[in-house]
Amino acid sequence: MRNLKIIMTGGGSAGHVTPNLALIPGLKRLGYEVEYIGTENGIEKKIICDENIKYNIISSGKLRRYFDLKNFSDPFKVLKGVFEALKIIRKEKPNIVFSKGGFVSVPVVIGAYLNRVPVIIHESDITPGLANKISIPFATKVCVTFPESLKHIKGNKAILTGTPIREELFKGSKIKGKLICAFEEEKPILMIIGGSLGSKIINDTVREMLDKLLIKYNIIHICGKGNIANNLLEIKRYKQFEYVKDELTHLMAAADIFISRAGANVIFELLALKKPSVLIPLSAKASRGDQILNAESFRKSGFSEVIQEEELNPNVLYNKLNYVFENKSLFMEKINKSSSNNGVENVLKVIQDCTK
Known part of the structure; x- marks a missing residue:
């Protein structure tokens, strides 16, 4: 060679x-x-x-x-x-x-x-x-x-x-993900990803509605460096991380549904892992609008629901999340038919x- x-x-x-x-x-x-x-x-x-x-x-x-x-x-x-x-x-x-x-x-x-x-x-x-x-x-x-x-x-x-996706992403273990989080109750797992630096508006919105979410979900929240809420550390079914590297594959394997920003890498990882999601693209005021276009493409394809950042509030997020979860089979049907790999x-x- x-x-x-x-x-x-x-x-x-x-x-x-x-x-x-x-x-x-x-x-x-x-x-x-x-x-x-x-x-x-x-x-x-x-x-x-x-x-x-x-x-x-x-x-x-x-x-x-x-x-x-x-x-x-x-x-x-x-x-x-x-x-x-x-x-x-x-x-x-x-x-x-x-x-x-x-x-x-x-x-x-x-x-x-x-x-x-x-x-x-x-x-x-x-x-x-x-x-x-x-x-x-x-x-x-x-x-x-x-x-x-x-x-x-x-x-x-x-x-x-x-987009190239790391091979190890497909080697995550759902069992290991649950053990990492020490979830004791068998509930669907919601995972929140706010981008590599975290998202204050997503973090604040999720925490404002946390009691309501915990009735239905165990929650994994990757909130970004310096964004851990110390007053919420004792909640057993709400696991916070600033940043995750080696354990990320297991956490993603464990999750049933996602709330995420709409960067191309993460949404195609979710598609490859066959995970339905609610996407909250970065506002055009804080970016060139690329995430808005990415999210709209996924919405049209039936892979995700989308909330624009300017429209984000606890009620809107809760309703969109419930819609995706209750109609998961419809989203999975579209995801499984996707030609993207x-x-x-x-x-x-x-x-x-x-x-x-």
């Missing part, structure tokens, strides 16, 4: 890193040596270093769609990052670069292009984020998750692959086809 090398990049949030992790075992199986380029302080550094992958550091400025004084200085950080990435790629001589997006990816993609190294980009959402919009002209191919995305990518570069093999094929 010939020696191959791939440099991966992506960061700023866990959603720009975890699909890369899903690809790494397959890449190694195919004979690729894997390295990573990220920032010094990005969330990607700890995640990748924990996997014992060689991690190269560059500078990068944040890309913003709104006015900020840092908009005047950050382009220079991006430019510095391009030169640093150019140097790393020239030294490491990868056969291909794979980018998952986020602001750190822009200098890496440009650095690869200037070194004449093929670049594959993966876009999780229906419409490309700002970093990927900038990077797409320098890419060889763009892997997309939603069929609706194909029309947003010009130049015949887009390939529908689905784990995108790992599809993305690996694109990488192999484009490897220099």
Whole structure:
């Protein structure tokens, strides 16, 4: 088997890193040596270093769609990052670069292009984020998750692959999940995921209606760093976590129904695990609206119910949740008919086809 090398990049949030992790075992199986380029302080550094992958550091400025004084200085950080990435790629001589997006990816993609190294980009959402919009002209191919995305990518570069999902996600144990939470009563399990940083509005809404929810459900609540409610720690059927890594697969296997944000990675994980959900997409006031489009696609497909953040209150959430639970068979029928599957093999094929 010939020696191959791939440099991966992506960061700023866990959603720009975890699909890369899903690809790494397959890449190694195919004979690729894997390295990573990220920032010094990005969330990607700890995640990748924990996997014992060689991690190269560059500078990068944040890309913003709104006015900020840092908009005047950050382009220079991006430019510095391009030169640093150019140097790393020239030294490491990868056969291909794979980018998952986020602001750190822009200098890496440009650095690869200037070194004449093929670049594959993966876009999780229906419409490309700002970093990927900038990077797409320098890419060889763009892997997309939603069929609706194909029309947003010009130049015949887009390939529908689905999103890569970590293999270990399918190895969770329902029994272990229940043991972790020490649930004593046999009730349906509701799991709440507010994104990698948690969601204050979802946390507050759930806790406001907690007594009502506990009549019907055991509850697993991943609430984000610093968001544990200490006054609720003694409630046996309400298990709070700031963040979960190794035990997440077991907790997700144990859950019967989900309340979640609508980031592409998490909702396709729920689809792959065949879990119905109520999705609460991040408001357009706090984002570019990608989660709203993701959630609407899942609603139209019959996989989820959706509540817009501006309409969220305990009554609306309780009614939507009950509707999904009481009509679970209808949602499962749509989920089971879905043609979406784990995108790992599809993305690996694109990488192999484009490897220099």
